[in-house]
Amino acid sequence: MSDQGPRIFKREHSDMSISSFVDSDGLPHVGQVIHQDEPYCSTIDQVTNSKYIYRRKGSETVIVDYVAVDTKNKNLQKANIRFRHPRNPVIGDKFSSRHGQKGVCSQLWPDIDMPFSGITGMSPDLIINPHAFPSRMTIGMLLEILAAKGGCLHGNFVDATPFSDDTESESLVEDLGSKLRALGFNYHGTEVRATGQVDQITRQPIKGRKRGGGVRFGEMERDSLLAHGAAYLLHDRLHVCSDYHVADVCSLCGSLLTTTTIQPPKRVIREFGGLPPTKALKKVKCLACQTSKGMETVAMPYVFKYLVAELAAMNIKMTIQLNSRAAA
Amino acid sequence: MDGVSYQRFPKVKIRELKDEYAKFELRDTDASMANALRRVMIAEVPTIAIDLVEIEVNSSVLNDEFIAHRLGLIPLTSSRAMSMRFSRDCDACDGDGQCEYCSVEFHLRAKCMSDQTLDVTSKDLVSSDHTVQPVDVGGFENSDRGIIIVKLRRGQELKLRAIARKGIGKDHAKWSPAATVTFMYEPEIHINEEMMESLTLEEKQSFVDSSPTRVFDIDANTHQVVVVDREAYTYDDEVLKKAEAMGKPGLVEIYAKEDSFIFSVESTGAIKASELVLNAIEVLKHKLDAVTLSDDTVEADDQFGELGAHMRGG
Numbered sequence: 001m002s003d004q005g006p007r008i009f010k011r012e013h014s015d016m017s018i019s020s021f022v023d024s025d026g027l028p029h030v031g032q033v034i035h036q037d038e039p040y041c042s043t044i045d046q047v048t049n050s051k052y053i054y055r056r057k058g059s060e061t062v063i064v065d066y067v068a069v070d071t072k073n074k075n076l077q078k079a080n081i082r083f084r085h086p087r088n089p090v091i092g093d094k095f096s097s098r099h100g101q102k103g104v105c106s107q108l109w110p111d112i113d114m115p116f117s118g119i120t121g122m123s124p125d126l127i128i129n130p131h132a133f134p135s136r137m138t139i140g141m142l143l144e145i146l147a148a149k150g151g152c153l154h155g156n157f158v159d160a161t162p163f164s165d166d167t168e169s170e171s172l173v174e175d176l177g178s179k180l181r182a183l184g185f186n187y188h189g190t191e192v193r194a195t196g197q198v199d200q201i202t203r204q205p206i207k208g209r210k211r212g213g214g215v216r217f218g219e220m221e222r223d224s225l226l227a228h229g230a231a232y233l234l235h236d237r238l239h240v241c242s243d244y245h246v247a248d249v250c251s252l253c254g255s256l257l258t259t260t261t262i263q264p265p266k267r268v269i270r271e272f273g274g275l276p277p278t279k280a281l282k283k284v285k286c287l288a289c290q291t292s293k294g295m296e297t298v299a300m301p302y303v304f305k306y307l308v309a310e311l312a313a314m315n316i317k318m319t320i321q322l323n324s325r326a327a328a
Numbered sequence: 329m330d331g332v333s334y335q336r337f338p339k340v341k342i343r344e345l346k347d348e349y350a351k352f353e354l355r356d357t358d359a360s361m362a363n364a365l366r367r368v369m370i371a372e373v374p375t376i377a378i379d380l381v382e383i384e385v386n387s388s389v390l391n392d393e394f395i396a397h398r399l400g401l402i403p404l405t406s407s408r409a410m411s412m413r414f415s416r417d418c419d420a421c422d423g424d425g426q427c428e429y430c431s432v433e434f435h436l437r438a439k440c441m442s443d444q445t446l447d448v449t450s451k452d453l454v455s456s457d458h459t460v461q462p463v464d465v466g467g468f469e470n471s472d473r474g475i476i477i478v479k480l481r482r483g484q485e486l487k488l489r490a491i492a493r494k495g496i497g498k499d500h501a502k503w504s505p506a507a508t509v510t511f512m513y514e515p516e517i518h519i520n521e522e523m524m525e526s527l528t529l530e531e532k533q534s535f536v537d538s539s540p541t542r543v544f545d546i547d548a549n550t551h552q553v554v555v556v557d558r559e560a561y562t563y564d565d566e567v568l569k570k571a572e573a574m575g576k577p578g579l580v581e582i583y584a585k586e587d588s589f590i591f592s593v594e595s596t597g598a599i600k601a602s603e604l605v606l607n608a609i610e611v612l613k614h615k616l617d618a619v620t621l622s623d624d625t626v627e628a629d630d631q632f633g634e635l636g637a638h639m640r641g642g
Contacts (some may be wrong), residue, residue: 031383031392041621086393110368111501119562121592258340 005047008068009076018042018053027079032064034083040064041081060085099141101132135220203243203302243302250286252294254319256308258287259295296322332557343590350593350601362511368615369509369608371497374414375406375598376432376460376488378502383505385487388448388478398477400488400502403463403598404432405417405602408608412494432460434490440480449474460492463597505604508595513584515561517543523579531574538570559590584585 009026018039022028028040039053056062062083072077073325089095089105096102116123133142151285199205217237225234248259262283283291298320308318338439340356345348354362373408380574381396388395396504413430421427433456450462451474462474478486497504527535530552536544541560544553544567571579595601 063393064390084391084393104558110371111372113505118510121508121510121594176627220512 005045006075006077007043007045007052009041009079010044011042012044012051015042015051022053025076027069027080028064030064031069033061034064035061041079046075060087095290096260097141099138101128101136101141101142103128105131141310202306203245205242239299239301243307244299245302246299247305248284248295249296249298249320249322250289250294251296252289252291253286253321254321255286255288255320256305256320257312259284260287262292298322343559345602347600348507348597350591350605352591352593352605353514353627354589354591356587357589358587359589362591364612365605365608366511366591367479368612369593369604370504370506372408372414372611372615373493373604373607374496374611375503375505375600376404376409376492376494377500377598378402378404378434379493379495380491382489383487384489385485387484388480388486389484390478391550394484395478395488399453399488400450400500402453402475403505403596404478404492405459405461405463405605406505406598408459408492409494409599410610414492414495428457430493432457434492435488435507436477436490437487438480439485440482443482446480447473448477448480449553450477452477453490461632465597495566505595505598507596509591509593511589511591512563513586514588514590515554515558515563516583516585517558517561518581518583519553519555520579520581521552523576527576535567535570535574535579539567575618603625 001175011022011024011026013024015269021032021034021039022042026042032040034040034056036059037055039055042051042053046053054135064081065084066080066082068080069076087093089108091105091108093105094102107147111123114123114127116295144160147160151158175281222234222238225237247256249256250259262285283292284295311318335347336356338361339353339355341353341355342350343352345352354365378396378399381399383391383392383395386395387394390398415421416618418427418430420429421431435454435456436448436452438446438448438452450465453462455461463602465473465475482487495503497506524532529551532546532551536546536553539561541557541562541564543555543557543561545556546552546555567580568582571577591605593601593604596605598609
């Protein structure tokens, strides 16, 4: 390397092969379009006189935006060349919102193929799958979407300062909801369900928004509530709001399946001085034990009963041993 | 083909007509026709827009592509567009797009000489053809100003030559003459009067208020719930849900009339809204002609292959 001297930006006047790309100072013209593998600057070694041509790598066509040189040095040894890359969105490009919701453009549709509003004629610029939200919990993005919609329809800015108390209403959601409502939109969409359609066999809430189901409270959600120690909420989500069932269990034989209801004898229940009629007590009995002595009621998920029935169908008997809480 | 004809005779009734806005009813046809009309209006009615820009001097803060893009998006008065040629099939200039039949030239020169920021707007564009001008965006707050292209500070300069050509929105959205084109099914609202009378005034009010848009109201004299504006209904189902929640399913019944449409057409100003609708019908006719013309000729085979033979054979 010792036989090499300092290299300076320069193009040999005789070198016509690159003269249309590189000026005599070895630098490109501003505004020049450079395609793949085309030269954009050249240097010459001051000792060996060997030249080196820099060529554009990569398949993108670029435009020279700006060229700056170091004028402190007499020899042109340092230069700053900036390129512009014109990039239209294409399939496979990755985009991101400020909330870190990233995604890949999977299809580009012409305007006419997009859905449109029958009233205002607005059509979306971008469609994002709502499944991106529940698991990632970027509530801020949802709020920003609502705020942006309300803000642009009213023509004003929305104050998004967190933890500030200067709003009049109870919560931001209420504020934004009423704004949208004033413009004839829904207050908010379908939310987490408390009641709704259930599956016939398991009596658990059904899948799929189309059929009236809710947002699934899955294993990871369960784990997070466990970690928080929020046992009551967990019980509410997975049991009370799901397939809560009070089953009759025979404590004598431990069976869930042999219980049967006894038809109460038809008799007029006398009313005792304005009190509501007394509920007929034991109206279930165990068919195996032929008695209703050991009948107890136990709250359990309905699928548990279904599981016991399925096991029985393959010759597995499941029995339940009951203890009062004090004894346990 | 038996003698049964499914031909229908659509009717149009104009509700409102302004230069840049039209609202009309389209009846006795189906959604395919209405949607075809909408799609043609957005994507296939030709206009003129700047397509080629030669920048001589640009010392502004925006780069050349940026300015060229902004110039392209400026709507130009395009009443002449229907009779102009596409520069790709213009014989007069071999398709290089620089003749009177297919192009219009614009010049722009602006230099800021004062300490105040200079707004370069669409008004600074000088056209070579007086029928093709940047659209006058009058009627707004700054009606004396055009559409801002770039802002210059002292010493900055912009000098360019631009060529505007005829095109359609399918190629680039800048050629789309439509700001919004939309249609909705005409709703048909039936109130079950008997059931409605069983409600208290308060319940009626809460029913009326349940609609996000003002569709229903209570008559001040008779206290009856009446439909004041059925077209304000956005098919949001809110009133139906409310009726259900009140334990009165079937209180109102709402159908979409599937053969009547209400169109709202808003133009960018390039052509009048009325022209937009008429040109769209013209374009649609041309497209259909392409099918019927070659119906009984050999061309059909070239154009449509098996489909052509199928059309002739019936």
